Every structure is written in C-alpha cells, then in structure tokens.
Amino acid sequence: MASHHTNRTHRRTTRKDTAHADVSAETVAETAPSTYDPAERGIYNERFARHREELEGLFRSLYGDSEELGVFESAMAAAHAMRPADLKALDRAREQDPEWYKRGDMFGMTMYTDLFAGDLKKLAGKIDYLKEQKLTYLHLMPLLDMPHPNNDGGYAVQDFDTVDPQLGTNQDLADLTAKLRKAGISLCLDFVMNHTASTHRWAKAAQAGDPEYQDYYFCYDDRTVPDEYDAHVPQVFPNTAPGNFTWNEKMHKWVMTQFYPFQWDLNYRNPKVFTAMMTSVMHLANLGVEVFRIDAVPYIWKQLGTNCRNLPEVHTIVRMMRIMLEVVCPAVVLKGEVVMAPKELAAYFGTPEHPECHMLYNVSIMVNLWGALATGDTRLLAAQLDKLNALPENCWFVNYLRCHDDIGWGLDEDEERRLGIDPFLHKQYLYHFYEGCTPGSWSMGELYNYDAATGDARSCGTTASLCGVEKALITHDHVAYEKSVRRDLLMHRACAFLRGFPMLNCGDEIGQLNGWEYKEDPDRIEDSRNLHRSPFDWSKAALREKSGTLQNRLWEGMEDLRAMRHDPCFAPDAWVTTWNAHDDGVLAVVRKSGSRVVVGVFNFRDSDETAVLDSIDGVPLPREIALEPYGSQVVVAHE
Missing domain, CATH: 3.20.20.80 (Glycosidases)
Structure with missing residues (x-):
C-alpha cells in the first residue's frame, strides 16, 4: 500500500501543484489582496468559526497532525479573499435561499461545448437559445485541459485549473458564467476527483522518478500489492485493461488505473493531494462555476482487503468538501455521480446536521425508464x-x-x-x-x-x-x-x-x-x-x-x-409517491403539497390502457383514466 500519511508532516511556503495561488501555511494576510474588505473578512471568519471544529476533526481523522491542515485552511481563506464581489453577493443571496436548486422551475441541460458551439466564446453567443428553453441549469461536459486524443471524453484531466486551449481560456469561462448568471442559468462542471491524466504534471514528475509525486498515486515495484487489490476490487471497465494496474515502463512501477490505463488513480491518503484538489475546486468556483458534478466519488479512497467502494473515508472527504464550500463560496452546490443501488445513496447526502452532496444523478431511474419502455412493464x-x-x-x-x-x-x-x-x-x-x-x-x-x-x-x-x-x-x-x-x-x-x-x-x-x-x-x-x-x-x-x-x-x-x-405540487417540500394504477403497463405518481393533489399517469404500452385509481388519504382520485398508446395525463385531483 502507498504509505499512510497520518504521522508525516508537510510544510511548504509555495505550492506549484495548487496553481494560480501560491498558498502559505502562515497567515491569510500573506495571500489576501490589499483591498480585502474587513466586512468580507468578518463574514468569512464567522462562517469558518462555525465549522472549524468539525472540519479540523475530520481532517485529523484522515491525516493526523499533518501541517497540511494549515496549508488547506490558508487556501480557503485566500480563495474567499480573491472571490469576485458579484459571486460574494450570490453567496449571501443563496444563504438566504438554501433550497434554490429544488424549485419547481429548475430545468437543466447537459452538452459538450465543442459539439454545441465550437468553443466557450461561441457558446456565450448562443445563450438566447438556452433562454428560449427557460433553462436554469447548464451542465457543460469536461472542459479542463486534457490530452488529445486519449482523454475519455474529457475525464482524463491534465490540469485542473486551466480550460483546455481548444475550448478557450479561463477568462472565456469567467465571461461565460457571468453571462449565464445574468440569464438566470447556473453552470455545472465536472470535477474528476478520482484520477488524473497520465500526462498531468504530477504524473510526469512521478514518471521522472520523483518519490514525492509517486506518492500522489499508487505506485508499486512488483505485483504483490496489486495482486492483493485485484483479488478484492472489481474493475470498473473490465474491457479497458487487464486488472486495476498498468505497468509504466518509464517508472518501472505498477500504477493503479481503475478506469483506463491513461487515467492514474489519486492517492487521497496523501493530504497534499486533498489540499491541491480542493484548491482547484475553489479556483473554479471563483471563475463562476455554481455546481460541481463530482465524478466517480465512491471510488476515491482505497483500502486493501475491501472492494474500494463507498468506504467511510469517502464520506469524510465529501463532508470536508461541503464544509469548504459553505465557508468559502456557499452559492456553490455539489452533485454526486454515484452509480450505486438506492441503499447506498442516502449516505452521500449525509444528514441534515452534517450534509454532504446537495443532489445526485438519478442513474437508476434513467435505466428503469428505458427498461419499462422496452417491456411495457x-x-x-x-x-x-x-x-x-x-x-x-x-x-x-x-x-x-x-x-x-x-x-x-x-x-x-x-x-x-x-x-x-x-x-x-x-x-x-x-x-x-x-x-x-x-x-x-x-x-x-x-x-x-x-x-x-x-x-x-x-x-x-x-x-x-x-x-x-x-x-x-x-x-x-x-x-x-x-x-x-x-x-x-x-x-x-x-x-x-x-x-x-x-x-x-x-x-x-x-x-x-x-x-x-x-x-x-x-x-x-x-x-x-x-x-x-x-x-x-x-x-x-x-x-x-x-x-x-x-x-x-x-x-x-x-x-x-x-x-x-x-404547479405548487412541484415545490421542494411536496410529497411524492407511486400509486397503484391496477395496470402493470401504467405508471401512476401522486404529488401532494398542502391540500392540493396532482396525479400523473403514464402508459408505457403500445395499446389503449385504463388507469384505475383508488382514493388517497380520503382524497378521491379520478376513478378511471383512459390512456392512448404511449399516452399520459396529468390531473389535478384536489385543490
């Protein structure tokens, strides 16, 4: 196993790997701009004080007494100090409206920048098309610096702080997010937490023989530990490589590559990795990113003897990430990519007292909708x-x-x-x-x-x-x-x-x-x-x-x-349940907000069907609703 960093200390005055802001472990004053408003500093200090005890306890539970904690906290303070004024105003507004992303008028779209418009500047010229659709949420596929052509659709990232030159510049991204905000659209970007491209500067340094950067990954001289992993850990994509490790001839070591050989898994047991990655998140947030889809998050912590999925340390990291955002940029929310069974999902939301992700991708419903359409069941x-x-x-x-x-x-x-x-x-x-x-x-x-x-x-x-x-x-x-x-x-x-x-x-x-x-x-x-x-x-x-x-x-x-x-029944606090339609080809869903009840019925069969609905809590639903092939109806059952 790569060394556990609990008892190691890491002290550096400058950090090339955090990019854009050399962060000292000393004081905020060294990194804050001279114009840092004392009132803004006070807001930051109040937020930080509210979360400090929990954040430091979580950090120490993973990394012991590592001095990297000071580096991380200084990075947080510096990121807030450098956060643009309009984004700080958005932070304050969202603190007053924390469930903004749950409103019924939320309507999203996902796209590739190059396939839709060519680059970020051209996409900014297409915002009217997005406004026509009343979008409130735009998810752009990965657009950070990536190798070409082997980049797994952008999920092999070689610089987490820089837009890919083929798509534009960081300024283009900041300009786009500003225009989207003006149009009432929040930008979501993927943050690929689990791995870097094999062409990332850390990986290049590792391949050149630097032991510090080899410890950013999982590198081994022989097959002893890799074989132990492979005995317990199913490969994510079995067809992409033999096992979870790839031999690197330059390093003369085996490196963990759970997804593709050109994607090296990061070692979050190393606190330097955590700090560097979180600093990149804050940097992107300061460019105007409002939602981060954290990619492959269940896989980020590795432990011999386990299947390296959904381990407790994963939730510690996500909780620290959530705290970081609430302190530095509370307008920003987390969307988890958790391709797991429903019983695994609740943990990624945390608890109301100690929340983690704000929302998750609903992978299982996507799959089941297509299954129902093919079978009529x-x-x-x-x-x-x-x-x-x-x-x-x-x-x-x-x-x-x-x-x-x-x-x-x-x-x-x-x-x-x-x-x-x-x-x-x-x-x-x-x-x-x-x-x-x-x-x-x-x-x-x-x-x-x-x-x-x-x-x-x-x-x-x-x-x-x-x-x-x-x-x-x-x-x-x-x-x-x-x-x-x-x-x-x-x-x-x-x-x-x-x-x-x-x-x-x-x-x-x-x-x-x-x-x-x-x-x-x-x-x-x-x-x-x-x-x-x-x-x-x-x-x-x-x-x-x-x-x-x-x-x-x-x-x-x-x-x-x-x-x-x-409809009011799409409010964040609406009660939602399926209802028996007495027809396996029909899905019936009831929504209730206050005394108002709305029922939706959806016929997944190529035949006329009739939904027969029983009353709900004494509220009579339409007894029979006739549906054409692949037809649907939404009916107000009670005002």
Missing part, C-alpha cells in the same frame, strides 16, 4: 421509485433520460427475481432490444463494452433514435413515426414528473438522431458512446418554429412539461 420502475421516494427528505435528484454516457443495465436483481424475471436474460433482452436486434424492436442503438465472457453490455444512442424515430424515418413508416414521437414525449414527461428536477441532453429537444459518422473518425471509432456525441444540428434546430415538424412537436412538448412543473 412498469413494475420494476415503480419499485425503484418507491425506494428512492422512501429516502430522507434531504435526498434530491437530477433526473434524465440520456447523457454523455451509456445506459448501464444495473437493475435491481432481487426485485426482478421477486417478480419472476430472470436478471441475466432480462439484461440481454434489453441491450439487444435497444441495439435493434430483437424481433419487433423499433430502436436503433449500439452496444458498449460488450463482454462475451459474461454476456454483459451497455447501450448507446440518442433518445429519439432509441425511441424509434430514426428507424421510422428510414423506413418511411408514418404509423411507426407517430408512435416514436409519442414514446419520446412520454419518456420526457414521466421523467419530469418525478422527485427532483429534469435535465435534457442537448439535442433531445429537437429529436437529434444518432451520429453514425463517428465510425469514419479513427480517433473516435473505438468508443460507441460517440454515437450520441455528435455536433448539434443547427439546421434542424431552426425547424423548431415550423409547425408539424419533429423539432416543433418536441420543442412544444418540452414547453408543456415546463408549464406542468410550475
């Missing part, structure tokens, strides 16, 4: 919703149908067995269905990471193509086309009705189809996720105003679901 979906709705009130989700990634068929196998469904055969059916290889399938997609030995695979494709639009257009089948559009709208409407807020994948609002041209690019052909990572089609977007077009129908459908979410 909503039982697994409803069971998963019940588990999520039973989580504590502080648990909040970002709901989505598609994103930059694949659909991994991680369904609840125990629930499948309870319902008499064979988990393995069901998974095979689903990925072959969305590949378009199952008789009767209307979908056009591709497999991702198919493993012939285990029969495991994931699915790729845009929402419209997976819903059947592409196949119907190719075959000139008008009946199939109408059904495909209804499926697309059904999926978005159901997603938007659930607990949390919806996030579109850019292009879904205009029914963008698969980008098969990726197969002609030698740098992209090996990754089938590029099927749904294609340039935004602005010529198709222009058709959103032409009545009767696919683009217009979907655009207006998105407007309808935004209007739906303005």
